[in-house]
Amino acid sequence: MDISSLSLADLKRLLTQIPKEIERRQKDEKVRVLKEIEAIAAERGFALDELVGGGVKKLRAPVAVKYRHPGNADLSWTGRGRQPKWVQEFVQNGGSLDQLKAG
Structure with a gap:
């Protein structure tokens, strides 16, 4: 893509749009990869949570008031x-x- 012919206003608009588009695409890719991993786990007879320990949170003791x-x-x-x-x-x-x- 040749950006040398773009106006300053167009370049500034791109500058604000690019990070948003990158974030959107990264989220889409994460969802796609997660679905692939879940499918592989299911093929082998596992739930994804069983393999990665998801959903299990360690309980912490409440902190004393000082x-x-x-x-x-x-x-x-x-x-x-x-x-x-x-x-x-x-x-x-x-x-x-x-x-x-x-x-």
Whole structure:
């Protein structure tokens, strides 16, 4: 494809269309390959989930609460991930994380 004769507007339009088309084609290819693999598994007497362990999720234990709001026990935080807004506000107003530690 010779793109040297295309206008700037046409090139910009292509620039936005190409990633979308690539993504669409990749999804289509994944579906096609998955169907092929499922057919091969079925020919041999297996379900695909049996071979790849799909659908089996490991259960994780809940994470213990490390910090609790002093005025509202319903507000808690495990200390993982981003600080909740109430923690940020508490610290900005002169409090410390040590004051929020759950007993």
